[in-house]
Amino acid sequence: MSVASLRRAARETVSGLPSAFWWLWTSTLVNRLGAFVATFMALYLTLDRGYSASYAGLVVALHGLGGVVSSLGGGVMADRLGRRPTMLIAQSATAVSVAALGFVHDPVAIAAVAFVVGAASNASRPAVQAMMADIVRPEDRVRAFSLNYWAINLGFAVSSMAAGFIAEVSYLAGFLIEAGMTLACAIVVFVKLPESRPEKTEGSGAAEPEVGLGTVLRDGRFMSVVGLSFLVALVFQQGSVGLPVAMGQAGYTPADYGMAIAVNGVLIVVLQIPVTRFIEHRDPRRLLVISSLLAGYGFGLTAFAGSVGVFALTVCVWTLGEMVNAPTQTGLVVQLSPVRGRGRYQGMYSMSWSVAALVAPLMSGFVIDRFRAEWLWGMCAVVGTMAGVGYGVLMRRLPREQAPATEAPLSTANSEVSAV
DSSP, rough: HHHHHHHHHHHHTTTOOOOHHHHHHHHHHHHHTTTHHHHHHHIIIISSOOOHHHHHHHHHHHHHHHHHHHHHHHHHHHHTOOOOHHEEEEEEEHHHHHHHHTOOSSSHHHHHHHHHHHHHHTTTHHHHHHHHHHHHHHGGHHHHHHHHHHHHHHHHHHHHHHHHHHHOOHHHHHHHHHHHHHHHHHHHHHHHHOOOOOOOSSSSSSOOOOOEEEEEEEOOHHHHHHHHHHHHHHHHGGGGGHHHHHHHTTTTHHHHHHHHHHHHHHHHHHHHHHHHHHHHTTTTTHOOOOOOOOHHHHHHGGGOOHHHHHHHHHHHHHHHHHHHEEEEEEHHHHHHSOGGGGHHHHHHHHHHHHHHHHHHHHHHHHHHHHHHHHHHHHHHHHHHHHHHHHHHHGGEEEEEEOOOGGOOOBBBOOGGGGBB
């Protein structure tokens, strides 16, 4: 492909999205560039503080539990208080709690603050996704979610490398840098992002039904999507929990695992935008079925890996599934969500990933210890197949997405969300 073609493709990928989206995208990138705690929590507790691996595992689990709780709480806040206030509260609380975590020494205090950090850092996710759905046209949402996902991975790739060097100097510096970057993210939201929560439609002749968590739980079709999302997330989580353990037991070094898993971040940064252009207007049912199978059988192929190069090839397979699945599935959640309940629906969807992050380490550890790693990879293939079949059956009955004209007007000023 020529340079001119690449430039045209890049221009078409980023064109037509509202300016508010790009400020939201910038805040996401800034946030992820400062990520430190989640990546190096276990190393900080065991190497720097001298605690046991069991205690470190407990603290990491509490951090994840905080994310499970706040997924629903953040969704409710996004619908009741608004997207912007929820993000500001969550990001400010994250900045304060992350900074505090670097100074506390008592084991109970560390565990408690870690729970708060997990809750605060995850509370803004439903609001971010709901705001993105509010301000972006339906036909552009898959592209917008892909670009946001790209920013998350770009920021994480950079921060992971930087955090390694920072940790060699001072873990405390890492905590304070993350707190500062999170605060900068909140400033971007405060200065540049208007509220986007849809206003109630007036003069419609009928009161709009209230959307509560009970409404979400009674929505069988949506909860089926949440269940399928949990299955897919359970598979993808093995890249960070099952894969390093299995490679370690097979005699590979941490550096070998680092080389293999680095392929995931590199591929997403390099290929996410081209993949987005390919999938943007394609059948979401096929995309979700294919991505589930790629995830399951990508990890399934790990059972046959006998070298770092082959491990890296299996990472390529499931990473492709990840790149297709993430924006497509998020777009499906928006399609199934009532306009005034987007926060709660996004919160429930986010919770499926948070719960998977808790279950995956327990599952992988049990299976590897009791049956060997080959059984874990076989289970991933089975779970991926189940998810693919589930998406294929479920999406036969999905309605076409309504035109944007049917949505309630936004409380955002037109000048703030006009196309770039």
